[in-house]
Amino acid sequence: MTEETPITTAQRLQPQLVDHFMHLIGTQRLSHAYLFNGMDGTGRQDLALTIALRLFCQNVTSAGFPCGQCAECRRIIAGDHPDVIRVVPDGQRIKVDQVRYLKAEFSKSAVEGNQKIFIVDQIERMTTGAANSLLKFIEEPVGNTVALLLTANKNLILPTILSRTQIVDLLPVAPKELAAALAEVGAAPSQQNLLATLTESVAAAQDLLAEDWLKNAQKSIEHWFTACCQGDERAFVRVQTDLLPLAINRDRQGILLDMIVQIWHDALRQQTGAVDPQTLTYPQVAQASQQIAQRLGVDRLVVVVTLTLATRGQLAGNLNFQAILEALTLQILAQIPRR
Ligand SMILES: [Zn+2]
Numbered sequence: 001m002t003e004e005t006p007i008t009t010a011q012r013l014q015p016q017l018v019d020h021f022m023h024l025i026g027t028q029r030l031s032h033a034y035l036f037n038g039m040d041g042t043g044r045q046d047l048a049l050t051i052a053l054r055l056f057c058q059n060v061t062s063a064g065f066p067c068g069q070c071a072e073c074r075r076i077i078a079g080d081h082p083d084v085i086r087v088v089p090d091g092q093r094i095k096v097d098q099v100r101y102l103k104a105e106f107s108k109s110a111v112e113g114n115q116k117i118f119i120v121d122q123i124e125r126m127t128t129g130a131a132n133s134l135l136k137f138i139e140e141p142v143g144n145t146v147a148l149l150l151t152a153n154k155n156l157i158l159p160t161i162l163s164r165t166q167i168v169d170l171l172p173v174a175p176k177e178l179a180a181a182l183a184e185v186g187a188a189p190s191q192q193n194l195l196a197t198l199t200e201s202v203a204a205a206q207d208l209l210a211e212d213w214l215k216n217a218q219k220s221i222e223h224w225f226t227a228c229c230q231g232d233e234r235a236f237v238r239v240q241t242d243l244l245p246l247a248i249n250r251d252r253q254g255i256l257l258d259m260i261v262q263i264w265h266d267a268l269r270q271q272t273g274a275v276d277p278q279t280l281t282y283p284q285v286a287q288a289s290q291q292i293a294q295r296l297g298v299d300r301l302v303v304v305v306t307l308t309l310a311t312r313g314q315l316a317g318n319l320n321f322q323a324i325l326e327a328l329t330l331q332i333l334a335q336i337p338r339r
Helices: 006-013 015-026 044-056 071-077 096-107 128-139 175-184 189-198 202-229 234-246 250-271 283-316 321-335
Strands: 033-037 084-087 115-120 144-151 166-169
Touching (some): 033 044, 044 071, 044 115, 175 202, 189 250, 202 321, 250 283, 283 321
Parallel strands (some): 115 144
């Protein structure tokens, strides 16, 4: 197998978008500002680089792709082309001097030809002030300039940027590749399916894994769930003793509710037939969820899952987290048949 280049990676992960952008460039219809929205592992940087390569390549293939081998392509891949400006945040934020560098570059025309391209990754990590100061350059580009802004989560992007760029949603990452990326940031195999349903980026997953928050949340929810399944009224007490201490802010409260939806969803999946436990979000309690699935039957299980799904709306409606969960617990207990 030949070695992977940004071009082959982008073709593998985002085949339609690669074709689309190669065609846009071939017919001179590329716009000057895009926002690529795709979590880590979707190849957003590779797609951006492939576009840069196509713009500068001296030996475009007959199919309309950059060659990846000419002098221009090699300089871009090596990060050594004066008209391909790339910024990746240094730590949690895009630093002030990186923004200064970008602004200086935005105001200069191309060094060598008349084409210049900016690739700014994790634009969501730019401070509001910095992002706003870049807006006028996006609006009034100097010469033949293309700005590719990249993000793992467009929900975190300022509306002013969203409204001035063309938003391109990348294909989501394949589950296998996501699992590999999550393993790299320290997620245990038993946490990977759950994390994939809870977060939009590996960075966000890393955040949940910090200080064992996710591990503790998983354990607490598993205990609460097991108590619910047994019709044990101590499930009600566990809301206050186990779950409340983890609900440290609104964001985490929402995640706990999503986690509760998932654990009941596992049971619902097992209701409809044999399921590989490795595909469940809570493989540790696969047996308990299979048993409760059989005891409840599909109708009552659907009632329970619907109750769990309603909690997110209750939280958004500003109901108190503890009150939401206590009410949910009582409603679930009422569905559990007495032995
Ligand atoms: Zn080339």
